[in-house]
Amino acid sequence: MAQTEYIGEGALGNIRSVVAAYAPQKIFLVTGKGSYTASGAAQGVAEATTGLAVLHHTDFGALPLQEDIEKGIAAYTAFGPDLVIAVGGGHVIDMAKAINFYTGKKPLIAIPTTAGSGSEATQFAVVYKDGLKTSLESPDILPTVAIVDPALARSVPHDIALASGLDALAQSIESLWSVQATAESKKYAQEALALVWKNSIPAIETGSAPAIAAMVQGAHLAGKAINISKTTACHALSYGLTYRFGVPHGLAVAVFLPALFRHNAFVSPEQSVTPEALEQLLVTLKVKRLSGWGIQESDIAQLAKEVNIERLGNNPAPVTKEDIIRFYTQAL
Numbered sequence: 560m561a562q563t564e565y566i567g568e569g570a571l572g573n574i575r576s577v578v579a580a581y582a583p584q585k586i587f588l589v590t591g592k593g594s595y596t597a598s599g600a601a602q603g604v605a606e607a608t609t610g611l612a613v614l615h616h617t618d619f620g621a622l623p624l625q626e627d628i629e630k631g632i633a634a635y636t637a638f639g640p641d642l643v644i645a646v647g648g649g650h651v652i653d654m655a656k657a658i659n660f661y662t663g664k665k666p667l668i669a670i671p672t673t674a675g676s677g678s679e680a681t682q683f684a685v686v687y688k689d690g691l692k693t694s695l696e697s698p699d700i701l702p703t704v705a706i707v708d709p710a711l712a713r714s715v716p717h718d719i720a721l722a723s724g725l726d727a728l729a730q731s732i733e734s735l736w737s738v739q740a741t742a743e744s745k746k747y748a749q750e751a752l753a754l755v756w757k758n759s760i761p762a763i764e765t766g767s768a769p770a771i772a773a774m775v776q777g778a779h780l781a782g783k784a785i786n787i788s789k790t791t792a793c794h795a796l797s798y799g800l801t802y803r804f805g806v807p808h809g810l811a812v813a814v815f816l817p818a819l820f821r822h823n824a825f826v827s828p829e830q831s832v833t834p835e836a837l838e839q840l841l842v843t844l845k846v847k848r849l850s851g852w853g854i855q856e857s858d859i860a861q862l863a864k865e866v867n868i869e870r871l872g873n874n875p876a877p878v879t880k881e882d883i884i885r886f887y888t889q890a891l
């Protein structure tokens with residue numbers, strides 16, 4: 560199913576006509592707790608939904624946990640919406656996608672407020688269940704409409720800009736080397752990498768508006784790229800760090816980029832993107848090593864046991880158990 564996209568400065572201005580086109584009676588609105596107002600999205604959504612019944616659902620934590628999805632399903636089912644709107648970072652949009660997929664499969668308008676996950680452009684949703692990461696996947700999960708407006712990402716706090724920017728960087732690079740990459744996914748990923756690589760430091764460190772706009776566009780393109788190619792080893796290694804130790808997703812993937820770049824003997828279409836340059840970027844952005852999150856050598860065996868095998872299969876070079884232990888150890 561194709562997605563309708565509205566991308567660029569002022570894209571949120573389309574929300575009124577987009578909502579009106581569905582002539583909804585009841586809207587299930589899923590948002591983050593702070594980002595919804597701070598991003599400036601609240602005003603536009605409120606104007607577009609005036610006079611309609613809106614159930615505003617924010618009853619979930621920072622990660623998309625199965626138990627929170629079940630609470631959302633109960634609220635959704637009792638309300639019976641005919642349209643879903645999701646506004647927030649990747650975890651918020653994933654939450655809305657999962658609830659809607661399990662329950663109603665109604666049209667979903669996704670409005671990202673970070674330059675990062677690209678979740679608005681993918682047909683999968685990450686869910687943490689019984690301590691492990693699982694991924695729902697179906698063409699029915701792809702949001703019907705994506706409204707990607709850089710103005711919404713300008714108020715993002717530094718730590719979230721950092722984590723989401725590094726997720727976009729990792730996703731563009733992993734998409735390029737994924738065994739499932741196609742000509743189309745490579746085109747998206749290459750464009751994404753060019754934008755993210757040039758703009759991550761000014762967007763994250765100085766909050767430059769043009770750099771943030773480029774990052775927002777790059778993150779969306781990286782989402783379109785991984786929607787085809789999927790992610791690879793960096794993502795596979797990251798989930799336990801996020802679930803067990805609270806390492807923000809983008810940081811948990813980025814710490815593995817230099818090592819996997821070398822392991823995969825990857826040659827980037829962006830010539831300046833090298834393992835050394837990636838290491839330097841992580842230093843410049845003051846990305847903590849894993850020990851900075853309280854992770855110790857004694858944690859590695861358990862982390863290694865829980866690595867997501869499915870995503871490892873997308874990695875171009877084989878990754879053995881010994882490799883996994885080495886990657887975690889080097890990132891400590």
Ligand SMILES: [Fe+2]
Nearest residue numbers: 676726730808
């Ligand atoms: Fe990611």
